[in-house]
Amino acid sequence: MDEKALQLELQSKVKKSLSPLFLKYHLDFSNLESILKWKPIVLVIGNYSSGKSTLINELLGQDIQRTGQAPTDDSFTIITAGGVGEGTQEIPGSTLVNDETLPFGSFKKFGERFMSHFLLKKMENPILENMAIIDSPGMLDSVTEKDRGYDYMAVLGEIANLADLIVLMFDPHKAGTIKETYTAIRSTLPEKSGEDRIIFVMSRVDECDNLSDLVRSYGALCWNMSQMTGRKDIPHIYLTYAPGEAEPSDMLAPLARERDQLMTKIKSAPSFRVNHILEDIDRQVNELQLVCEAMSHFSDRGWQLFAKTSKVTFLCSLVVLFFGDMLIKAAISYPNETLIAALLGGTVNTEHFILPGCLVALTVFLGWFVFSRFVFSGLRKQCVARSQDLVVLDSEYKKNLWNKMQGKVQDLLAKATTRELWAGHSRNFSKIQRFLTRDLQSYYDKIR
Ligand SMILES: Nc1nc2c(ncn2[C@@H]2O[C@H](COP(=O)(O)OP(=O)(O)O)[C@@H](O)[C@H]2O)c(=O)[nH]1
Ligand SMILES: [Mg+2]
Structure with missing residues (x-):
């Protein structure tokens, strides 16, 4: 394949499959686009x-x-x-x-x-x-x-x-x-x-x-x-x-x-061009992947904490569902008959569920409030402070990349909202991985 055609193909491939990911992680992509342009x-x-x-x-x-x-x-x-x-x-x-x-x-x-x-x-x-x-x-x-x-x-x-x-x-x-x-x-x-x-x-x-x-x-x-x-x-x-x-x-x-x-x-400089482009893409996509790896681990930890908070909230909801109205009755003599009493007496109807239902809703809300306000933001702070724990730096190459990207990751973490947990980082990670191991490799093979 001639080099110009290869360059054009790379340009459209990069634009289509990578630029949305660069955007998502707020990484600058313009320099790669510039190199591909001329x-x-x-x-x-x-x-x-x-x-x-x-x-x-x-x-x-x-x-x-x-x-x-x-x-x-x-x-x-x-x-x-x-x-x-x-x-x-x-x-x-x-x-x-x-x-x-x-x-x-x-x-x-x-x-x-x-x-x-x-x-x-x-x-x-x-x-x-x-x-x-x-x-x-x-x-x-x-x-x-x-x-x-x-x-x-x-x-x-x-x-x-x-x-x-x-x-x-x-x-x-x-x-x-x-x-x-x-x-x-x-x-x-x-x-x-x-x-x-x-x-x-x-x-x-x-x-x-x-x-x-x-x-x-x-x-x-x-x-x-x-x-x-x-x-x-x-x-x-x-x-x-x-x-x-x-x-x-x-x-x-x-x-x-x-x-x-x-x-x-x-x-003969033109013959180095495709190689230069591939090297640049290689480096930048590896940087992207590292950022994505960090965010993916961050979101894994977030999910673990979310699961724990949910469990506690669920248990509290159960307690509140059956016993919450008892406490209230003891304090203000309302309702006339608690849910448990109605269940035991066989007189249960939908009205008995109104107060316990409200209490469960309140508990769920409280659980979410505690998670997003305290648990999640605590995790975020901890991850910003120890961001290197979010990635596996098993080679010199990765360590060098990390030195360059650490600031970016800390920025992203500091701004992260709970929505980050649903952002599909691990799917993005595999997409990037696939690009590096399959697509990029095939381009390298083409110029060798
Ligand atoms: N003797 C000799 N003079 C040279 C050579 N290359 C450049 N020059 C002279 O060195 C001066 C500076 O060259 P120039 O190309 O303008 O340098 P530039 O400032 O790097 O662009 C000019 O007067 C050239 O004529 C060389 O290989 N041999
Ligand atoms: Mg000159």
Whole structure:
């Protein structure tokens, strides 16, 4: 099955069978919908003048982006092909965030200042038919949100979340020492993207004077990288240069192949798309399932308490039915004949049931009142305080998911009414389980 068709099928499947459940548990579903909406995306990020725009121009074989030594271009620029005959066009950010067919609706929240640094360039190019490349403002050292006028890291995270491939570029002059790069690698990217979606590139290697200079820069980058990721293993770092800028040399010759591999990898981003979508669906549905598991256990406990309260209420009702009128007669000499006396005397008629009936109704009402006012709300409080007891955290994966979802569950519990007990959580749980084990698995099988 071709990937576009698979994406469409997933889109309708997810919409039909999952979106009602996400809504029910008040979980945000828009990000999954955004990812499913549009074409594959490659995001190019990195230090200013690390060669991002030059790389994009070379990849496309056209001078579409401005390049230069200073931090020249400070916009997030989406570059893609338009419809047939649309030619070259520029669309401003304010239009993009209001276009329903694009996945950028949620970017409105970043404000006017961001929108004036956000645009889409349409151009004719075969590589861009089924792909968009996003060029980004270079990362800087001592820059604050105030200087940029919008929350750069938050924007980066949101785009990274949509991107199927992220190209993170360094250059030998600033091999991983830029503060914004540090924050991106340390927290923004791990939170918003998958590790396997990021490729690391050291560009402008032709500017190293000789091999030992290159090795020194590479070593420094590796060292900084391990500081940033907090890990000892170093991911593959593509070493590259722009043939249009670099003088051919013996040092560069062996790197030509690596450069081709990099270009091929970027061009093949569309083939990662379905996998990316499946991974995202997988994670989000697992999150949903965890929330549902917690709510289901909560409702089980609620039912147990409800059953206990009902039992007590039933017994009290029986006592009240036969003996309640006796007490009242002792106090106010009414009724003339109690139900038991009438039963023993064989004179029973419907009138004898009126007072006991009212007393039973009152008891049932009291039972319900005590349950909903005290028992249920006590349970709710207890479950909010010890929400982790509502789920079985038997793997690292589940523990990580729980750290993320615990707040959501506590919110849901705090707002829960007795209606939650009838909400069919365990049926929802099996529905989700079925999606994960049957449907999702079959999609994974299709792309393997
Ligand atoms: N020598 C050399 N210069 C490069 C290379 N890549 C980019 N440049 C130059 O470095 C400067 C910054 O490049 P640019 O693409 O604008 O960087 P960006 O800020 O990351 O987009 C420009 O003057 C480019 O001509 C390269 O591989 N080798
Ligand atoms: Mg640039």
